[in-house]
Amino acid sequence: MGAVLFGSKKHNKKKLKQIITFIFFTILFVLIENLILPNENQILNNTLNETIQSNTTVNETNINIVVDDIPKYSGQMVININNDVPYFKENEITTENFEYYSPLDEFDRAGVGFANICKYTMPPEGTKRGSISYKPTGWIQYLYGENNKYHLYERCHLIAWQLGNENNNRQNLITGTSQMNTAMIEYENLVANWIKQNNKQGKDFHVLYRVTPIYENENKLATGVEIEAKSVEEDGVSFNRFIYNVQDNFEINYRTGEAKLTNNKED
Numbered sequence: 001m002g003a004v005l006f007g008s009k010k011h012n013k014k015k016l017k018q019i020i021t022f023i024f025f026t027i028l029f030v031l032i033e034n035l036i037l038p039n040e041n042q043i044l045n046n047t048l049n050e051t052i053q054s055n056t057t058v059n060e061t062n063i064n065i066v067v068d069d070i071p072k073y074s075g076q077m078v079i080n081i082n083n084d085v086p087y088f089k090e091n092e093i094t095t096e097n098f099e100y101y102s103p104l105d106e107f108d109r110a111g112v113g114f115a116n117i118c119k120y121t122m123p124p125e126g127t128k129r130g131s132i133s134y135k136p137t138g139w140i141q142y143l144y145g146e147n148n149k150y151h152l153y154e155r156c157h158l159i160a161w162q163l164g165n166e167n168n169n170r171q172n173l174i175t176g177t178s179q180m181n182t183a184m185i186e187y188e189n190l191v192a193n194w195i196k197q198n199n200k201q202g203k204d205f206h207v208l209y210r211v212t213p214i215y216e217n218e219n220k221l222a223t224g225v226e227i228e229a230k231s232v233e234e235d236g237v238s239f240n241r242f243i244y245n246v247q248d249n250f251e252i253n254y255r256t257g258e259a260k261l262t263n264n265k266e267d
Contacts, residue, residue, distance in 0.1 A: 064087045065081060065242070067214050067216040067223050070224070070242060073246050077183050077246070078241050078243050079241065079242050079244075080240065080242075081240045082240050083240075084239055084240050084241070085238070085240055086208070087228060087240065088208055088228065093230075093232060094206075095116075095232055097118055097120045097121055098116050099113075099114075099116075100112075100113070100115065101113050101166070101169060101172050107137065107218055108137050109174070109213070110136065110158060110170065110171055110174050110213060111171075111212075111213070112158075112211070113157075113164075113210070113211045113212075114210045115163065115208075115209050116206050116208055116232070117159075117163045117164070117209045118204060118205060118206045118207075119199055119204060121164050122162060122165060130168065132155050132167060134155070134169075134173055135155075135175075136174050136175045137221070138175040138220035138221035138254075138256065138257030139153060139155075139257060140258055141153050142259050144261055151178060152177060152178065152250060152259055153176065153177060153178070153257075154175075154176055154178050155173050156174050156180065156181045156184060156225075157173060158173070158213065159209065160184070160192075162188060162189075163188060163191060174213050174222055174225075175220075176222070176245050177247035178247065179246065179247050179248065180244065184225065184227065187227050190229075190237065191209060194236055198234075203233070205232070205233050205234070206231070206232040206233060207229055207230065207231050210226075210228045211227050211228075212225065212226040213225050214226060216254065220255065221252065222245050222254075223244070223254065224242055224243050224245045224246075225245070226240070227240075227241050228240045249261060249262050249263040
């Protein structure tokens with residue numbers, strides 16, 4: 001009987017030693033994986049965060065322009081900002097592909113959209129754009145004209161679908177007038193066409209592209225958007241513009257999104 005008990009204790013000690021060894025190496029493996037040797041995705045994410053850090057927080061703390069810097073609208077839909085020179089910093093100039101959309105703020109408003117546009121961020125050829133169901137802040141649609149064939153507001157993408165392949169993304173949508181959206185499309189086409197044209201040479205071109213909606217206080221509607229762009233590999237695209245969120249013949253309450261037609265010339 002004593003021999004059996006002695007053998008059992010020895011077996012238990014051996015088993016306990018194996019368990020302790022297993023726990024030790026498990027903890028060691030976790031420490032190595034998470035603290036010493038971060039995986040490839042962690043390295044990529046850290047690099048990307050460092051690249052765009054100063055811009056991903058710009059909507060909250062360090063925005064390049066504020067509403068007080070913008071002249072009152074006087075009939076000119078688009079104006080130059082910073083002598084038409086974008087605010088990109090040296091550490092933001094990269095050939096890495098990325099897209100960043102700021103989290104909605106405390107008023108559910110979209111913030112900065114920032115991307116390095118290239119053929120890999122753009123929709124594959126033949127892709128059809130889907131519908132949009134989300135209604136951004138300030139969305140109080142106004143129909144007018146004969147048989148209500150005209151509309152005041154459109155869902156404006158910060159990073160255009162043709163550039164970033166993001167459609168029904170609430171972090172990428174604001175309420176804008178049809179005039180503002182039309183003006184934005186001109187610059188979006190400029191970027192898209194430049195990339196497509198140069199890629200016909202068998203190259204992979206990039207354009208840094210950042211759109212910042214500018215709000216006054218707690219307004220649901222943006223006063224307008226700042227659009228910055230700079231081609232990376234070669235000179236070709238470079239601008240910094242502000243587009244007003246206005247519509248001819250309308251008085252707009254930017255705090256709520258409500259609007260009043262002052263002179264209907266679209267009958």
